[in-house]
Amino acid sequence: MTKNRLTLPLVPLRGMTVFPGMTLHFDVGRPRSIAAVRRAMDTDKYIFLCYQTDIAVDQPQAKDLAQIGTIAEIRQILNLPDGNIRVLINGLDRGKITRFTELDQLVEVNVTRLEDIPASDDIQIQVLVRRMYHLVEEFLSLYDRLSPEAMTSLLSIENPGELTDVVISNFPVKAQLKQEILDEISVEARLKKLIAIISHEIDILKIEKELADKVQESLDENQREYVLREKLKVIQEELGDGASAEDDAQKYRKQVNSRQLPQEVADKLNEEITRLTKTHPYSQEYGVVQNYIETVLALPWDHKTEDRLDLETAKAILERDHYGLQKVKERILEYIAVRKLSGQPKNNILCLVGPPGTGKTSIARSLAEALGRNYIRISLGGVQNESEIRGHRKTYVGAMPGRIIDALKRAGSSNPLMLFDEIDKMSHSYNGDPASAMLEVFDPEQNQSFRDHYIELPFDLSGVLFVATANSLDTVPKPLLDRMDIMEISGYTMDEKMNIAKKYLIPKQRRMHGLKASQLKFNASALPALIESYTRESGVRSLERRIAAICRKAAVKTVEDSAEGPISVTAKNLSEFLGKPIYHYDKTAAQDQIGLVNGLAWTESGGDTLSIEVNTMSGTGKLELTGNLGDVMQESAKAALSFVRANAFRLGIAQDFYKKLDIHIHVPEGAVPKDGPSAGITMATALVSALSGRPVNRLVAMTGEITLRGRVLPIGGLKEKALAAFRMGIKTIVLPFDNKPDYEELPQNLKDSISFVFAKDMNTVLKTALLPVSTAKKQPLQKEVRYIDALISGSEQKERVRADHFQQI
Structure with missing residues (x-):
């Protein structure tokens, strides 16, 4: 390579400096560095390597790099399984970055090739080289991790500049010091710096050797002391003066005798104490036995408190x-x-x-x-x-x-x-x-x-x-x-939560936040809004956290003296303390609808309402269930459909609807998993409503399991479900007849606000929930008339069946 100005891909090096004449391999893992290596392999295989001053920077800029580095040739690359690349390079010449250019995937630098500045005085260079030889020999005598043969072969190099590069590259010093040598173009100055670095390292090695010798002397002294102590113990045992283990044993026996322990416990302890006396105090077994004795003695075998039965x-x-x-x-x-x-x-x-x-x-x-x-x-x-x-x-x-x-x-x-x-x-x-x-x-x-x-x-x-x-x-x-x-323990009602907040939570949080009752007041309208809009739970843990948040805001206003008089929390300014409301409870629909029934559900956070929708479409009798329903809930839907099919004629529904209609049952809030059998009568009511055209009373909610025969089976979580219905504005709840004992335990305010209907079978459920067919819906019933007429022959029998059929509707 003869060009003095080059444009090369850049690979920054963390914790490593490469010198001209070096042949080594290293791993490349950063995307930009991998791209630079691949660019070099695709062109002339030349690449520029420079030291990165801050190893924490993942994508270094020009300010994070040393200006002088090494122009190197890539000899070989190896793709590793983890996506990195192992590169074998040969350092060629020093180079200085003149321009730093960021491309899409890599960095290119304009590099000026640097030549060594030879020394003007050959004798001075020879003196410096000889001094370096002596220092290297002294260093090898103190540092045994470098092979003397390797260093001796390196010192056979005649070129002083090349010799300096090879020696520093093999020396165990920091990359920053190596970079200082690389930065030096003058051979004489480079030799002087190398001599200073080696001299400093020799001084450090001498201090380390002195410290190591002192530590070894201390260890030898401790070992000698240990041997002497062991001999002393043997002598004491021979003379009968060894009382260290016996002292512990005597202390434990005194504790055993002073306690009213069960006989089996006392015998076991005395046995372990005897074993302790026969165990060497410095053995591991001694500590195990001692720990066991102390644990057994710490138990309250003979101590109990008197019950206060008032x-x-x-x-x-x-x-x-x-x-x-x-x-x-x-x-x-x-x-x-x-x-x-x-x-x-x-x-x-x-x-x-x-x-x-x-x-x-x-x-x-x-x-x-x-x-x-x-x-x-x-x-x-x-x-x-x-x-x-x-x-x-x-x-x-x-x-x-x-x-x-x-x-x-x-x-x-x-x-x-x-x-x-x-x-x-x-x-x-x-x-x-x-x-x-x-x-x-x-x-x-x-x-x-x-x-x-x-x-x-x-x-x-x-x-x-x-x-x-x-x-x-x-x-x-x-x-x-x-x-x-x-x-x-069932969840708390609204009244109970309000009383708990007034009597316990608010005074407790005021006290914990350093507030007085005169500084923070809760308006009568604040607690209902706080409970309904910012909590959804059966307990009061979340309610207490919300009250604590209000107290923190009030504390800030009080400390800043921005509050004029006492701080009052009301339903209107609650959002100033807690932000916008988190929960919005469902309310009843604006009008009665066909195929839409209010159900009730129980969750670990309390009761909730569950609306079930049914739509019918022309089809072939396909049943579609959506809403993230569990296996038990899907079985309830199938049982409800079987009940409707078995009683279609009595319910005013075409008996072949399962052949001509597709039925889709959906429970909203599909992201929430739902399961359990208590939605059975709700699904059955929605099916009857959708197939018969009869609207459902929007102020009625229900819960209960259904059987194939139409019986209504009991459910759990009645109190939580009734509270959810009360929040929704429901006026009538249909319950299984067997849940009457649970009804008796409901709060009186729920009983006064909601009418409860107890059903043994679906007849009572449908009678309570379904409304008569509206005028707008009479036309579909004409098809029913024609259907029944086609089934029954004889005018007298036809009129009787038609009358009985529509009386049910």
């Missing part, structure tokens, strides 16, 4: 901490009463089931306070290993007791109230099923001698009051459910 005090605490939840409070008071009369109720495992944020965890804490017991909480969410419950064998490294024994140690008494939070979130893996381990814990007949794998001693759990919480019982194994007393 119903009035318990009632006052429960009313102070929680609003509503009457069934739960009654059940807790019943437990305390039985405990007071019998001394020990047989079934003492309670399971509180309900939506998030309804107070399950906090009511367990209140129960512990009412009884005067220590409170301890164990979170079971995500537990999938049996050892989490029963512990690990102490023979394993890092073994520890299970969560139950650990909780008892932290509680400090043998009869605490132990809360198992989120028991429905347990899972299982190849390490065992934790739910199976809980069977013994929750069985009053077995937990009197619960054995943890770590302590290997029976602990009496019969005095522990176990309380579990769950959002749903679907994932809890049946044997475990059989051992618990299930108490369902």
